Amino acid sequence: MSRIGKKPVPVPSGVTATINGQNVIVKGPKGELSFVVNDLVSVDMTDDGIRLDPRNQTKNARSLWGMSRTMVANLITGVTSGFEKQLAITGVGYRAQVQGKTLNLALGFSHDVKFDIPEGVEIKCPKPTEIVINGIDKQQIGQVAANIREYRPPEPYKGKGIRYADEFIVRKEGKKK
Known part of the structure; x- marks a missing residue:
């Protein structure tokens, strides 16, 4: 189990995040970034932020889970503080x-x-x-x-x-x- 992947990515105020299929688009005060999440990882928008989960329990899906969560977190950090x-x-x-x-x-x-x-x-x-x-x-x-x-x-x-x-x-x- 990915300890990083379990945590949802919080979306701060002033930042808008939209999920279009597997594409995550984040807009903030510094600009706009996007990331296409692998098909083995599902992306959902919840009240506490963006939640990523593996679609199945294969080794490949679990390894992409934490990486995808970190990539989405980097998008939010980039558009807020850079x-x-x-x-x-x-x-x-x-x-x-x-x-x-x-x-x-x-x-x-x-x-x-x-x-x-x-x-x-x-x-x-x-x-x-x-x-x-x-x-x-x-x-x-x-x-x-x-x-x-x-x-x-x-x-x-x-x-x-x-x-x-x-x-x-x-x-x-x-x-x-």
Whole structure:
């Protein structure tokens, strides 16, 4: 039994949730998101929120149950407060700067890396070594952060590169003479 799946997803005031078959559409102050729930999970609107239940007790249906509930909860969180990811840049001369709809990254290459900011995502650089990514879609925010980090992942000897703000880099010892 999924402990997460048992709980209904509460719908706060100011947010409207509609269920159209297996499609859950959530509208809130920050925007509108939708998610198509798998056919093995049933979706119902109740007084205490959106309730998800497995249609049968197969392993596949039970595994999709908790995931579907979390996805619907992320929709509601996204349209009410949004999501944020922070990246930290470490290295001499490494810096980031937002210019219009592009993020310019100086990462020690012979050229600056230009990253086009996708629609629905807001990127800020409060300091040249910090990148803050905001938006309402949790999956999109995580994917944008991973794409930016991919340009120069942190290396284990000096820790240079782009890392998540809460990520810990295990350092290796260098050569000995």
